[in-house]
Amino acid sequence: MTTTPSLIAPAGSIPEALVAPMQALARVSADLALTIARGPLGGGSLAAEVGNNSDGDNQKALDVMADEAFAAALPGTGVRWYASEEQDDVVEIDADGTLGLAIDPLDGSSNIDVNVSIGTIFSIRTAQAGGAETFLRPGREQLAGGYVVYGPMTALVVTFGAGVLTFVLDPADRVFKPVASPKPIPAATKEFAINASNTLRWEAPVQAYVTDCQKGEAGPLGKNFNMRWVASLVAETHRILSRGGVFLYPSDSRKGYEAGRLRMVYECAPIAFLIEQAGGRATTGRLALLDQVPDKLHARTPLVFGSTEEVDRITAYHQAG
Numbered sequence: 001m002t003t004t005p006s007l008i009a010p011a012g013s014i015p016e017a018l019v020a021p022m023q024a025l026a027r028v029s030a031d032l033a034l035t036i037a038r039g040p041l042g043g044g045s046l047a048a049e050v051g052n053n054s055d056g057d058n059q060k061a062l063d064v065m066a067d068e069a070f071a072a073a074l075p076g077t078g079v080r081w082y083a084s085e086e087q088d089d090v091v092e093i094d095a096d097g098t099l100g101l102a103i104d105p106l107d108g109s110s111n112i113d114v115n116v117s118i119g120t121i122f123s124i125r126t127a128q129a130g131g132a133e134t135f136l137r138p139g140r141e142q143l144a145g146g147y148v149v150y151g152p153m154t155a156l157v158v159t160f161g162a163g164v165l166t167f168v169l170d171p172a173d174r175v176f177k178p179v180a181s182p183k184p185i186p187a188a189t190k191e192f193a194i195n196a197s198n199t200l201r202w203e204a205p206v207q208a209y210v211t212d213c214q215k216g217e218a219g220p221l222g223k224n225f226n227m228r229w230v231a232s233l234v235a236e237t238h239r240i241l242s243r244g245g246v247f248l249y250p251s252d253s254r255k256g257y258e259a260g261r262l263r264m265v266y267e268c269a270p271i272a273f274l275i276e277q278a279g280g281r282a283t284t285g286r287l288a289l290l291d292q293v294p295d296k297l298h299a300r301t302p303l304v305f306g307s308t309e310e311v312d313r314i315t316a317y318h319q320a321g
C-alpha cells in the first residue's frame with residue numbers, strides 16, 4: 001500500500017533516515033493546521049486550560065492534543081526516544097529506532113485563542129542508549145532542526161545541516177510543497193524583539209542595549225530601531241529569517257526566570273541550528289548557544305539570535321558589563 005506523502009521534497013534533500021519522521025511530522029502538522037484553522041468550529045475551545053506540564057506552565061487543550069498526535073505518529077519511523085515539552089520524561093517509542101525526536105508540540109500557546117501565529121518546533125538527534133543522554137548534548141550534534149508556523153500560511157522550515165529548506169502547506173490538497181528559502185539573514189538590522197514588560201528585571205547589559213536601541217539615531221548605535229513582540233518564538237523566527245532582526249529572551253529577576261523562559265532542548269537548540277544555517281548567529285547573550293549542554297530535559301537558557309552585527313553587539317555589552 002502506498003500512502004500519499006504529506007511533504008514533497010526535492011530528491012536527496014532529506015537524509016534517508018529522516019524521511020519517515022519528516023513525513024510523520026508533516027502529516028500531523030497538516031492535520032493540526034486544519035484543526036487550528038477551524039478554531040471553535042471543531043467544538044470546544046482549543047485554548048481551554050486542561051492541566052500543568054512539568055515546567056509549571058498551564059497546558060491548553062491544543063498543547064495536549066498536539067503532543068498526543070505527534071507521539072502517536074512516530075512508531076515505525078525510526079524514532080526511539082521522544083522528548084516533549086508536555087511530557088515529564090523522555091518516552092521510548094521503538095526500541096530498535098536510531099533517532100531521538102524532541103518537540104515543542106505547540107509553541108506560542110498564549111496566542112491560541114487570539115488568532116495569532118503559533119507553531120511546532122522540532123529537533124532530531126542520533127539515539128543514544130538512554131533517553132536523557134540522547135538530548136543532554138550540544139545542539140551542534142542535531143541531525144535536523146525546524147519548525148512549522150501556523151499563520152496566514154502554514155510553512156515548514158527545516159535544516160539538515162546544509163542550508164535551510166522551506167515548504168508551504170497547500171490548502172488545496174494538504175501537502176507541504178517546496179518553495180524558495182529566503183536569502184541569508186542580513187548581517188545588519190534595525191529591528192529588535194523583546195518582551196519589554198520585563199525591562200526593570202533584566203540584567204544591566206540587556207537594559208543598556210535596549211536603552212541604546214531606543215535612543216535611535218542620536219544614540220551610540222546611530223540608527224532608529226523598530227520593535228516587534230509576537231510572543232510566539234516560531235513567528236519571531238520566521239520574521240527574522242525573512243527580513244533580519246534580533247530576538248532576545250534574556251534571564252530576568254522573576255522567580256523561575258533566572259535562565260530566561262525558553263527551553264534548550266526543544267526550543268532554543270533547533271532554532272539556533274536554523275539561524276546559523278541561514279547565516280545568522282545564536283547565543284546565550286554570552287556564548288554560542290549550540291555549544292552549550294543542558295543539564296536536564298526541560299532546562300531553560302537565555303536566548304539571543306538573529307542578524308550577526310546585533311547579536312555580536314549584545315555579546316560585547318555582556319562582556320563589558
Ligand SMILES: O=P(O)(O)OC[C@H]1O[C@](O)(COP(=O)(O)O)[C@@H](O)[C@@H]1O
Nearest residue numbers: 104106107108109110195231232233
Ligand atoms: O509570555 P512571554 O514573556 O511573552 O513569552 C513568550 C514566549 O513564550 C513562548 O510562548 C513559550 O513557548 P510555549 O508556548 O511553547 O510554552 C514562546 O513562543 C514565546 O517566545
Ligand SMILES: [Mg+2]
Nearest residue numbers: 104107108267
Ligand atoms: Mg514554546
Ligand SMILES: [Mg+2]
Nearest residue numbers: 085104106107
Ligand atoms: Mg509549547
